[in-house]
Amino acid sequence: MKSSHIALVTGGSRGLGKDMALNLAKKGLDVILTYNNEKEAALQVSEAIEALGQKAAVIQLNVGEAKSFDSFFLNLKNTLTETFQAAHINFLINNAGIGLESHFEKTSEEDFDTLMNIHFKGAFFLTQKALPFLADGGGIVNISTGLSRFAFPGYAAYASMKGAIEVLTKYQAKELGERRIRVNVVAPGAIETDFRGGAIRDNAAANKAVASMTALGRVGLPEDIGGVVAFLCTDEARWINAQRIEISGGMML
Numbered sequence: 001m002k003s004s005h006i007a008l009v010t011g012g013s014r015g016l017g018k019d020m021a022l023n024l025a026k027k028g029l030d031v032i033l034t035y036n037n038e039k040e041a042a043l044q045v046s047e048a049i050e051a052l053g054q055k056a057a058v059i060q061l062n063v064g065e066a067k068s069f070d071s072f073f074l075n076l077k078n079t080l081t082e083t084f085q086a087a088h089i090n091f092l093i094n095n096a097g098i099g100l101e102s103h104f105e106k107t108s109e110e111d112f113d114t115l116m117n118i119h120f121k122g123a124f125f126l127t128q129k130a131l132p133f134l135a136d137g138g139g140i141v142n143i144s145t146g147l148s149r150f151a152f153p154g155y156a157a158y159a160s161m162k163g164a165i166e167v168l169t170k171y172q173a174k175e176l177g178e179r180r181i182r183v184n185v186v187a188p189g190a191i192e193t194d195f196r197g198g199a200i201r202d203n204a205a206a207n208k209a210v211a212s213m214t215a216l217g218r219v220g221l222p223e224d225i226g227g228v229v230a231f232l233c234t235d236e237a238r239w240i241n242a243q244r245i246e247i248s249g250g251m252m253l
């Protein structure tokens with residue numbers, strides 16, 4: 001039996017990460033997904049992946065706690081051996097994250113550090129420590145935001161961390177090219193998820209405002225994103241490298 005490639009999706013229990021995990025499985029990949037608090041939700045996603053005929057496993061991870069990464073990778077190593085009879089993953093999707101709205105003038109050092117630890121330091125060192133587990137010829141997909149291209153009041157800190165991930169993507173692609181590892185960054189526009197307490201999904205006025213700024217006339221859905229990320233983890237995407245791919249329906253053109 002031909003063994004499947006394995007993708008590790010951080011924050012795969014809900015929202016965009018869940019849709020990425022399901023689409024990866026639909027494309028024939030096995031998936032390891034992480035959750036921070038919502039273990040039940042993560043287990044439901046892993047069951048759905050198994051129902052699609054692929055292997056799945058869930059591991060707890062707080063991406064904002066870099067000190068916990070060594071024990072996370074010990075868990076990953078055991079999971080790879082026991083559940084997948086494998087030593088490596090083929091793709092890493094750095095998706096886990098939180099939204100935090102705060103105007104530049106009012107952003108506290110504490111909020112800045114929270115965003116920095118999750119969105120930049122976390123993704124930086126998680127990827128660094130993942131390298132021995134990442135197969136040559138594999139790939140990394142980082143998740144940014146449309147807010148790195150256009151300025152929307154209230155997101156100076158959040159969008160700056162995402163901007164940093166976009167720069168990092170280029171350096172990773174350059175330095176990991178010798179291992180044939182491709183690194184791309186996907187930048188979703190505003191998407192209806194639990195993000196920021198479901199602000200875009202549940203607030204009709206905010207939803208309408210975003211729709212009116214979007215060429216295709218609506219807010220994005222998780223289903224608009226996962227398939228693109230999954231495509232980047234296929235052989236058809238083998239020559240796509242160091243790219244920022246915005247998926248926003250044409251927001252703020």
Ligand SMILES: NC(=O)c1ccc[n+]([C@@H]2O[C@H](COP(=O)([O-])OP(=O)(O)OC[C@H]3O[C@@H](n4cnc5c(N)ncnc54)[C@H](OP(=O)(O)O)[C@@H]3O)[C@@H](O)[C@H]2O)c1
Nearest residue numbers: 011013015016036037038062063096097190191193194195
């Ligand atoms: N939604 C949008 O409009 C939008 C737009 C552009 C970019 N993004 C980016 O897309 C990514 C996913 O967002 P989403 O909308 O899917 O959010 P979401 O629905 O709130 O889901 C967040 C996911 O990340 C996990 N997570 C949260 N904090 C974590 C931490 N400290 N350590 C590890 N995992 C953590 C959650 O795990 P639990 O379920 O265990 O809590 C959950 O799986 C984020 O990087 C976000 O910045 C979102």
